[in-house]
Amino acid sequence: MNQALRLTDLPAHLRAGIYRYDSTDRDFLAARVEEFRDQVARRISGELTEDQFKPIRLMNGLYLQLHAYMLRIAIPYGVLSAVQLRQLAVLARRFDRGYGHFTTRQNLQLNWIKLEDAADALAALAEADLHAIQTSGNCIRNVTTDEYAGVARDEIVDPRVYAEILRQWSTLHPEFTYLPRKFKIAITGSTEDRAAVQVHDIGLTIRRDEAGEIGFRVHVGGGLGRAPVIGSVISEFVPEADLIAYLEAILRVYNAQGGRENIHKARIKFLVRDLGIDGFRALVDEEFAAMQRERYRLDPAHVAAIAARFAPPALETLADTAITDPDPAFAIWQAQNTRPNRTPGYVSVTLSLKPVGGIRGGMTADQMDAVAELADTYSLSELRVTHIQNLVLPHVRAIDLPVLWRALTALGLATPNIGLLSDIIACPGLDYCSLANARSIPVAQALSARFADLARQHDIGPLTLNISGCINACAHHHVGHIGILGVDRNGEEYYQVTLGGSATDDAALGAIVGPSFPADGIVDAVETIVQTYLTLRQDGESFLAAYRRLGLAPFRETLYAAA
Amino acid sequence: MSGTRKARRAAAVAITANRLLDGAVVWRTGTGDWSETFADAAVIAPDVLDTTLAADPLVVGIYAAALTEHATPASWKERIRAFGPTIGQDAAP
Numbered sequence: 001m002n003q004a005l006r007l008t009d010l011p012a013h014l015r016a017g018i019y020r021y022d023s024t025d026r027d028f029l030a031a032r033v034e035e036f037r038d039q040v041a042r043r044i045s046g047e048l049t050e051d052q053f054k055p056i057r058l059m060n061g062l063y064l065q066l067h068a069y070m071l072r073i074a075i076p077y078g079v080l081s082a083v084q085l086r087q088l089a090v091l092a093r094r095f096d097r098g099y100g101h102f103t104t105r106q107n108l109q110l111n112w113i114k115l116e117d118a119a120d121a122l123a124a125l126a127e128a129d130l131h132a133i134q135t136s137g138n139c140i141r142n143v144t145t146d147e148y149a150g151v152a153r154d155e156i157v158d159p160r161v162y163a164e165i166l167r168q169w170s171t172l173h174p175e176f177t178y179l180p181r182k183f184k185i186a187i188t189g190s191t192e193d194r195a196a197v198q199v200h201d202i203g204l205t206i207r208r209d210e211a212g213e214i215g216f217r218v219h220v221g222g223g224l225g226r227a228p229v230i231g232s233v234i235s236e237f238v239p240e241a242d243l244i245a246y247l248e249a250i251l252r253v254y255n256a257q258g259g260r261e262n263i264h265k266a267r268i269k270f271l272v273r274d275l276g277i278d279g280f281r282a283l284v285d286e287e288f289a290a291m292q293r294e295r296y297r298l299d300p301a302h303v304a305a306i307a308a309r310f311a312p313p314a315l316e317t318l319a320d321t322a323i324t325d326p327d328p329a330f331a332i333w334q335a336q337n338t339r340p341n342r343t344p345g346y347v348s349v350t351l352s353l354k355p356v357g358g359i360r361g362g363m364t365a366d367q368m369d370a371v372a373e374l375a376d377t378y379s380l381s382e383l384r385v386t387h388i389q390n391l392v393l394p395h396v397r398a399i400d401l402p403v404l405w406r407a408l409t410a411l412g413l414a415t416p417n418i419g420l421l422s423d424i425i426a427c428p429g430l431d432y433c434s435l436a437n438a439r440s441i442p443v444a445q446a447l448s449a450r451f452a453d454l455a456r457q458h459d460i461g462p463l464t465l466n467i468s469g470c471i472n473a474c475a476h477h478h479v480g481h482i483g484i485l486g487v488d489r490n491g492e493e494y495y496q497v498t499l500g501g502s503a504t505d506d507a508a509l510g511a512i513v514g515p516s517f518p519a520d521g522i523v524d525a526v527e528t529i530v531q532t533y534l535t536l537r538q539d540g541e542s543f544l545a546a547y548r549r550l551g552l553a554p555f556r557e558t559l560y561a562a563a
Numbered sequence: 564m565s566g567t568r569k570a571r572r573a574a575a576v577a578i579t580a581n582r583l584l585d586g587a588v589v590w591r592t593g594t595g596d597w598s599e600t601f602a603d604a605a606v607i608a609p610d611v612l613d614t615t616l617a618a619d620p621l622v623v624g625i626y627a628a629a630l631t632e633h634a635t636p637a638s639w640k641e642r643i644r645a646f647g648p649t650i651g652q653d654a655a656p
């Protein structure tokens with residue numbers, strides 16, 4: 001077993017861009033683990049009933065799923081060190097079955113945890129400054145952001161700084177531990193939205209005003225699930241200093257006025273819908289005006305101190321040069337799975353956790369160890385988890401790409417399908433999840449096998465395909481170009497298809513194409529949709545652009561022609 | 564417990580739960596023990612349900628799962644609970 005190292009044990013160049021816990025953070029985590037150990041013992045002895053224990057275990061990220069307990073581990077804003085990834089491998093081996101699954105909230109789920117082991121698992125996580133707090137319950141969940149934060153060429157401001165500020169603010173916030181419902185925040189600092197900010201309870205877009213001052217456009221009331229809605233802009237520019245005060249004001253209005261009677265109507269989107277965005281904004285403005293703003297003022301020195309912790313790593317002075325390899329497969333992979341960083345000569349490499357026939361987002365402990373090794377060698381020991389369920393090595397020298405590509409190929413992590421049809425997002429679905437109506441994983445596996453021909457996928461072009469096993473929409477099916485939703489019809493699995501969703505700047509909810517398809521018809525249905533697109537597309541027109549021009553009608557006609 | 568409500572209309576039922584210590588799916592046997600093996604489950608007529616659903620400290624979330632007339636799980640969900648993930652028990656990627 002690998003002995004877990006503390007991040008602070010590492011030399012500075014091996015901990016680039018990772019927020020480092022101080023002793024207060026560590027003492028808190030240790031105390032929290034011991035408290036949970038005691039609570040588990042009391043549950044096992046019968047002193048606590050399941051009704052009493054359930055909210056406690058959920059607060060510690062422990063769910064009871066179909067076959068076992070599931071531990072949802074927070075990866076704060078998707079930033080992970082090689083040390084932490086190794087420790088996740090340790091957990092997967094010691095407490096699970098040697099693998100885990102990365103999720104759309106940039107978290108890792110272990111699916112076969114025993115209650116008796118749960119406190120030990122949390123203690124092992126804490127050794128690597130990780131935890132599972134606020135991965136469940138009606139609180140502010142793990143803040144998500146752009147996987148290319150800090151390195152993207154189109155970045156205006158590094159969103160990790162503010163994601164960390166929000167993490168500190170929201171962690172165990174006394175007022176917001178029992179909100180009407182769970183609360184999800186995403187933040188982006190680039191011109192292209194890679195964090196799906198418009199479909200979160202709060203979505204933040206960092207901007208600069210004409211004077212160069214930092215502020216935030218704030219979307220509120222977005223969300224997927226049972227009643228999907230694109231968020232509304234509540235403010236075009238909240239100055240940096242007022243960020244926390246403004247979010248407090250939003251949360252306070254929601255906490256006071258959000259519905260608590262009906263769990264299905266408790267998310268903030270329903271409150272925003274009922275009041276209208278102008279009515280909601282008026283309440284927030286009133287609350288904001290009445291607050292002691294100085295108390296919540298974001299001190300520039302504090303921001304600077306956190307920014308310093310995300311200071312750019314020491315990089316070599318390199319030039320952007322074309323990298324080639326005698327193997328033609330390299331060029332295909334390089335074009336699809338890497339993107340240039342803003343530092344010349346450096347690239348971000350996306351590791352595809354989507355091999356043909358594989359489980360989307362799944363990774364074995366052996367792969368985790370091997371990838372941690374590669375991160376140490378090629379990416380300053382840093383990784384990112386994407387909300388598309390892949391991993392990124394963010395600081396790779398372009399000249400290292402040929403050798404890195406070979407190493408990733410040997411690990412099965414170099415499928416050149418990022419952004420293509422088989423880069424499917426799929427939730428655990430009915431194979432694991434107690435809330436599911438239908439399976440997601442096997443549908444994704446079958447689709448990736450049907451469309452295994454990469455030349456064909458490249459011909460089809462950019463296409464997002466998301467599969468959720470129930471209306472909770474963990475796989476964000478509403479915003480997939482093609483969305484698939486599992487539904488239950490008298491104990492049998494059916495799949496409803498939506499078309500035209502988008503999770504990025506032009507965010508849109510997909511439209512239901514028609515009656516749902518049985519399990520043995522869903523792969524053919526996707527084939528028909530793709531064929532229809534290929535037949536009707538104009539020169540260079542993407543799937544989404546073609547759909548927007550054509551609408552549902554031609555897809556409906558081909559899908560239901562035989563019926 | 565909608566599963567139990569549905570089960571009352573089923574051909575037969577089996578009593579099931581998750582084991583407290585590890586969350587494993589368990590089935591109540593004819594002798595009142597819990598077994599991880601679906602084949603060990605006692606097949607019960609739905610009309611005797613009320614007397615068989617008493618709480619048990621060893622398990623969580625007891626309910627009656629609907630069975631077909633062939634005494635197999637009636638829904639996909641119960642089939643997967645009974646026989647494990649369809650992507651294999653060891654569903655490594």
Ligand code: SF4
Nearest residue numbers: 427433436469470474
């Ligand atoms: S979408 Fe539904 S089935 Fe899928 S993980 Fe979420 S709750 Fe479970």
